[in-house]
Amino acid sequence: xxxxxxxxxxxxxxxxxxxxxxxxxxxxxxxxxxxxxxxxxxxxxxxxxxxxxxxxxxxxxxxxxxxxxxxxxxxxxxxxxxxxxxxxxxxxxxxxxxxxxxxxxxxxxxxxx
Amino acid sequence: xxxxxxxxxxxxxxxxxxxxxxxxxxxxxxxxxxxxxxxxxxxxxxxxxxxxxxxxxxxxxxxxxxxxxxxxxxxxxxxxxxxxxxxxxxxxxxxxxxxxxxxxxxxxxxxxx
Numbered sequence: 118x119x120x121x122x123x124x125x126x127x128x129x130x131x132x133x134x135x136x137x138x139x140x141x142x143x144x145x146x147x148x149x150x151x152x153x154x155x156x157x158x159x160x161x162x163x164x165x166x167x168x169x170x171x172x173x174x175x176x177x178x179x180x181x182x183x184x185x186x187x188x189x190x191x192x193x194x195x196x197x198x199x200x201x202x203x204x205x206x207x208x209x210x211x212x213x214x215x216x217x218x219x220x221x222x223x224x225x226x227x228x229x230x
Numbered sequence: 231x232x233x234x235x236x237x238x239x240x241x242x243x244x245x246x247x248x249x250x251x252x253x254x255x256x257x258x259x260x261x262x263x264x265x266x267x268x269x270x271x272x273x274x275x276x277x278x279x280x281x282x283x284x285x286x287x288x289x290x291x292x293x294x295x296x297x298x299x300x301x302x303x304x305x306x307x308x309x310x311x312x313x314x315x316x317x318x319x320x321x322x323x324x325x326x327x328x329x330x331x332x333x334x335x336x337x338x339x340x341x342x343x
Contacts, residue, residue, distance in 0.1 A: 148331075150331050152331075157336075158337075159321055159323075159334035160273065160321070162330075162332065162333070205272050205273075207272075217263065217275040217278060217288075218331075219275070220273050220274075221272050223270075223272050
């Protein structure tokens with residue numbers, strides 16, 4: 118299909134791990150990204166992964182990439198209430214960085230204390 | 231550098247009026263992008279510039295929309311004869327055209343009444 122797909126909602130308790138999943142469309146996408154959007158704000162780049170990697174870790178964030186299944190996930194360890202936001206998965210439109218990104222609809226993460 | 235700046239933050243206009251938004255990118259970024267985001271959706275690509283050249287336009291960018299980046303620095307997005315369906319958040323982003331992704335502004339929220 119043409120769409121980057123994500124589950125719409127995820128609810129976790131503070132201190133638990135959160136896993137947000139994404140299925141992208143273009144097997145030639147070289148870079149895949151995770152963005153975070155808080156209410157009324159623009160999008161903040163959290164992390165990205167190059168397609169020849171299958172994992173990237175950055176502090177509490179772990180990105181897993183399954184290129185065969187075109188599946189990307191973002192794991193947030195020790196989730197905090199400040200992590201409550203909408204998380205967008207995005208793929209580069211063509212096989213190069215710096216071109217238009219295609220975004221999913223976003224996953225709303227709700228963290229309860 | 232304070233990041234990507236967009237003005238105004240909010241704009242309410244009557245149907246049929248013209249509106250213009252401004253984006254000031256990060257100064258050393260050569261690429262500038264415009265996206266539109268409606269409620270519950272991810273950002274949708276509209277157009278992008280490399281320096282002053284407009285390199286790509288989405289089919290979402292109807293004839294009523296025009297974007298410019300005259301000196302390769304700030305950009306404007308104009309919507310003529312606004313329609314209610316134009317109500318959305320208009321996001322600007324800039325990048326160096328590499329893998330590090332975009333930096334987004336906080337957006338201009340347009341409401342057409």
